[in-house]
Amino acid sequence: MNRRSPFVWFMMVAGFLFLYIPIVSMIVYSFNASRLVTVWDAAHSPTLHWYRELFENEPLISAAGLSFKVAAINASCAVVLATMAAFALVRYRHFRGRALFGLLTTAPMVLPEVITGLSLLLLFVGMEQWIGWPHGRGAVTILLAHITFSMAYAIVVIQARLLTVDRSLEEAAMDLGAKPFKVFAVITLPLIVPAIASAWVLSFILSWDDLVITSFVSGPSSTTLPQLVFSKVRLGVSPDINALATILVSVVSVAVVAAGIYMMRVEKRRVLDLQKALGVEQ
Amino acid sequence: MLARLFTSWRNAHWGVRMGARWVIGIPYLWLWVFFLIPFLIVLKIAFSNIQLAMPPVEPLVRFTEPYVMQLRLHFGNFAFVFNDSLYREAFVNSLKIAGVSTVLTLLIGYPMAYGIARTTGAMRQVLFLMVVLPFFTSFLLRVYAWLGLLGKAGPLNAVLVALHIVPEPVQFLQTDFAVYLGMVYSYLPFMILPLYSAIEKLDLTLLEAAMDLGCKPVKAFFTITLPLTAEGILAGCLLVFIPAVGEYVIPALLGGPDTLMIGRVVWDEFFGNRDWPVASALAIVLLAILAGFVLILQRVQNRGEVAE
Numbered sequence: 001m002n003r004r005s006p007f008v009w010f011m012m013v014a015g016f017l018f019l020y021i022p023i024v025s026m027i028v029y030s031f032n033a034s035r036l037v038t039v040w041d042a043a044h045s046p047t048l049h050w051y052r053e054l055f056e057n058e059p060l061i062s063a064a065g066l067s068f069k070v071a072a073i074n075a076s077c078a079v080v081l082a083t084m085a086a087f088a089l090v091r092y093r094h095f096r097g098r099a100l101f102g103l104l105t106t107a108p109m110v111l112p113e114v115i116t117g118l119s120l121l122l123l124f125v126g127m128e129q130w131i132g133w134p135h136g137r138g139a140v141t142i143l144l145a146h147i148t149f150s151m152a153y154a155i156v157v158i159q160a161r162l163l164t165v166d167r168s169l170e171e172a173a174m175d176l177g178a179k180p181f182k183v184f185a186v187i188t189l190p191l192i193v194p195a196i197a198s199a200w201v202l203s204f205i206l207s208w209d210d211l212v213i214t215s216f217v218s219g220p221s222s223t224t225l226p227q228l229v230f231s232k233v234r235l236g237v238s239p240d241i242n243a244l245a246t247i248l249v250s251v252v253s254v255a256v257v258a259a260g261i262y263m264m265r266v267e268k269r270r271v272l273d274l275q276k277a278l279g280v281e282q
Numbered sequence: 283m284l285a286r287l288f289t290s291w292r293n294a295h296w297g298v299r300m301g302a303r304w305v306i307g308i309p310y311l312w313l314w315v316f317f318l319i320p321f322l323i324v325l326k327i328a329f330s331n332i333q334l335a336m337p338p339v340e341p342l343v344r345f346t347e348p349y350v351m352q353l354r355l356h357f358g359n360f361a362f363v364f365n366d367s368l369y370r371e372a373f374v375n376s377l378k379i380a381g382v383s384t385v386l387t388l389l390i391g392y393p394m395a396y397g398i399a400r401t402t403g404a405m406r407q408v409l410f411l412m413v414v415l416p417f418f419t420s421f422l423l424r425v426y427a428w429l430g431l432l433g434k435a436g437p438l439n440a441v442l443v444a445l446h447i448v449p450e451p452v453q454f455l456q457t458d459f460a461v462y463l464g465m466v467y468s469y470l471p472f473m474i475l476p477l478y479s480a481i482e483k484l485d486l487t488l489l490e491a492a493m494d495l496g497c498k499p500v501k502a503f504f505t506i507t508l509p510l511t512a513e514g515i516l517a518g519c520l521l522v523f524i525p526a527v528g529e530y531v532i533p534a535l536l537g538g539p540d541t542l543m544i545g546r547v548v549w550d551e552f553f554g555n556r557d558w559p560v561a562s563a564l565a566i567v568l569l570a571i572l573a574g575f576v577l578i579l580q581r582v583q584n585r586g587e588v589a590e
Contacts, residue, residue, distance in 0.1 A: 005499070007393065008397045011397065015393075015394040015470070016394075018390075019412070019413075019467075019470065020412075022424060022431055023416065023427060025427060026423070026430070036435065039435060084304075084309045085310075088302070088305050088309065091302075092306060095302075095306060101310055101313070104318060110576070111569070112524070112545060112572070114528050114530055114565065115324070115528065115548075115565045115568065118324060118548065118561060118562065119323065122324060122562070123319060145316075148312070181301065211421075211422055211531060212545075216552075229423070233422075233535065234534070236429070241426060244423075245427070248419065248420055249419055252415065257411070263407070264407060
């Protein structure tokens with residue numbers, strides 16, 4: 001069944017062209033000298049002018065710094081909470097309020113962003129009135145909002161992995177007298193570390209990318225990179241945004257390719273181990 | 283009060299050990315505080331009246347005299363939302379744009395996912411990562427890329443004019459066409475990934491058996507492949523449709539001023555008009571519509587399982 005019809009071939013080629021032409025066009029035009037983004041200035045191109053301009057753009061650099069910090073802290077908090085929640089959902093089949101808990105862990109994923117943003121802002125305004133915290137809106141409220149929605153995605157990733165963990169290993173450790181926390185730290189945690197790492201990366205990217213929820217919960221003193229980019233591109237195309245896109249796409253590509261190579265190696269090693277275990281000669 | 287709450291939590295029999303209570307309790311509490319309660323506040327404000335203050339809403343519950351509590355529920359916001367033709371149009375338009383975009387992504391995404399799942403060896407990994415890559419690249423920047431491509435002086439118009447397909451540059455930006463294009467483009471990876479995992483799991487011997495018995499490939503596809511991947515189709519459609527209904531960025535950047543979508547209307551009511559009660563009422567109605575869709579789909583799915 002390796003034969004694929006010409007139709008499938010055509011759709012694949014056309015589909016990938018569709019996915020990649022806009023990305024490639026941003027990369028190409030980032031080296032264009034003309035300020036009019038879409039007119040190619042052959043005499044002065046390619047140029048790194050827009051990259052230099054990008055790095056000299058103070059507000060943009062500080063917005064990127066804030067986004068990076070928020071994304072990193074968010075990812076770290078989200079995976080801790082998500083690991084606990086996933087553990088609760090997979091290991092404790094019966095506790096009071098489990099159905100509501102299950103609903104609450106998945107709901108943030110299917111809620112439109114405008115609703116999440118609006119509801120969190122109303123909460124923060126209310127909290128400030130009642131308990132005086134958080135004071136105003138800024139990095140802290142952005143962080144709290146981001147943890148709430150990225151946690152839901154992290155739970156799905158970690159939960160899927162936790163379901164495949166062989167429980168007999170944990171039971172053996174318990175039988176030998178290990179305390180529950182030690183069993184988790186020595187047996188379960190190393191087995192789910194790959195999932196925790198993917199959940200961290202996913203949470204980082206969700207936070208790094210978010211515009212809508214951030215716009216609701218951020219204050220005047222804190223502007224994240226997506227907010228800055230959005231306010232800029234609303235006024236039209238801008239060549240330094242192309243340069244920014246090129247840098248971000250390159251970073252993501254390197255990360256994705258590295259992850260891909262790692263995944264293939266792991267897969268190959270698994271097959272080899274399996275062959276060894278079954279006594280099959282290479 | 284808090285101390286007593288904590289003691290009762292510690293002493294009550296929840297069906298789990300002490301250590302487990304922390305494992306369950308901490309994320310549970312987080313979701314209560316930052317997800318469930320905010321949602322109840324939206325509900326509350328949807329029934330409030332607007333006032334000129336900060337926050338710009340009247341309280342629902344007031345103590346008019348000592349020990350006399352007055353509860354005022356204001357249904358006007360919902361009446362306003364349902365009667366105003368602008369909001370009605372925004373809802374209908376959002377559902378239409380999201381629905382058509384979902385069907386289009388399915389039509390493009392299914393053959394792509396099928397092709398990737400049928401590729402063998404390392405090439406399959408490469409193609410899979412090529413779907414994941416745009417998924418991880420900034421949503422905002424991928425929408426922005428079309429601003430350059432679709433512009434009047436942009437490459438697409440240059441090609442169309444050079445090939446004499448159109449006599450002069452076409453206005454693509456600020457039209458519904460650009461919104462559909464942006465939607466399909468942005469959400470295509472969300473459709474391909476669940477479809478890919480569904481098609482990959484498909485047992486190929488079923489198809490071989492059908493072919494051996496003289497079944498034509500097209501018929502085999504519609505009687506075997508399509509029903510067996512129905513779950514992937516459903517998952518992909520939900521992953522595209524739900525965020526698409528509430529989408530803000532795409533209509534704001536690519537659509538014109540008359541491209542009404544509900545996410546944009548909520549945003550404008552909130553930031554532009556500072557009408558928190560109406561924005562909240564719109565959010566509640568949007569949520570009710572989406573919950574209705576999910577419930578109907580679940581029922582359809584359950585019925586399908588029972589029938590099998």
